[in-house]
Ligand SMILES: O=C(O)CCC(=O)C(=O)O
């Protein structure tokens with residue numbers, strides 16, 4: 279069950295879901311350690327058909343090769359606001375957002391607007407992918423809860439995470455032509471607002487996380503595996519036992535980079551507060567309770583054109599000075 283990948287000096291555990299109900303306790307403790315220290319790990323044998331990634335990648339090429347006027351029909355000042363154009367997150371980043379639970383409808387609205395006609399095959403694929411990712415997210419949280427304490431998945435999975443929702447971002451990175459001389463940031467340092475994020479990155483790599491002592495470490499692409507990272511909501515809910523790490527994307531080659539990020543989040547109206555069992559005896563609360571949507575609004579209002587900028591994380595929003 280347990281396997282580990284050498285990542286420069288960074289060793290991230292690989293959660294193998296071949297038998298999700300039968301995970302060794304030694305693996306659970308290495309998973310918990312990774313979530314505390316790095317906030318990142320890999321998941322493999324996750325059951326997502328490979329051809330879904332291939333098809334979404336094809337779809338992504340199709341969308342992002344459209345003219346910018348067409349794409350801006352979904353831009354920040356449009357009705358749907360599902361497209362993030364270049365020069366918002368970075369000059370080299372553009373993305374399309376598809377929201378659950380009805381991934382079919384959400385993508386259909388964008389596609390109809392872009393192409394002026396129905397392309398149900400794309401929406402079907404995105405719905406299938408979204409359904410897989412919703413289930414996968416729940417399985418991963420179940421295992422993370424198990425790693426935090428005996429029977430915690432029984433106590434907390436449905437009661438705390440039963441109403442989580444998800445959305446995906448399909449991302450196209452277009453590096454500048456002189457990228458070979460100087461690597462550039464495709465996406466600047468940020469933390470995710472999710473409970474967990476599950477990322478497919480293509481073979482070019484470039485995802486990096488920041489260690490507690492401020493070093494940038496590569497999260498290499500790993501065949502047939504997805505990258506999982508802890509987001510801000512989970513950091514607050516776990517009273518800081520799980521780390522929402524700063525990360526970024528660097529571009530080193532003059533080739534476009536494709537990634538697909540799935541964000542699994544608490545429902546907007548949920549009050550995020552670490553349960554007493556998670557807190558443990560005598561430990562101070564590190565975060566005041568807050569309503570999930572209020573944090574998301576706080577982040578959005580501080581982004582000022584710079585999506586997910588650091589300096590306004592959950593610590594700045596709800597951290598208690600203890
Ligand atoms: O493109 C990637 O590999 C990661 C993207 C990311 O960190 C994000 O969208 O939050």
Ligand SMILES: [Fe+2]
Nearest residue numbers: 468469470525
């Ligand atoms: Fe991220």
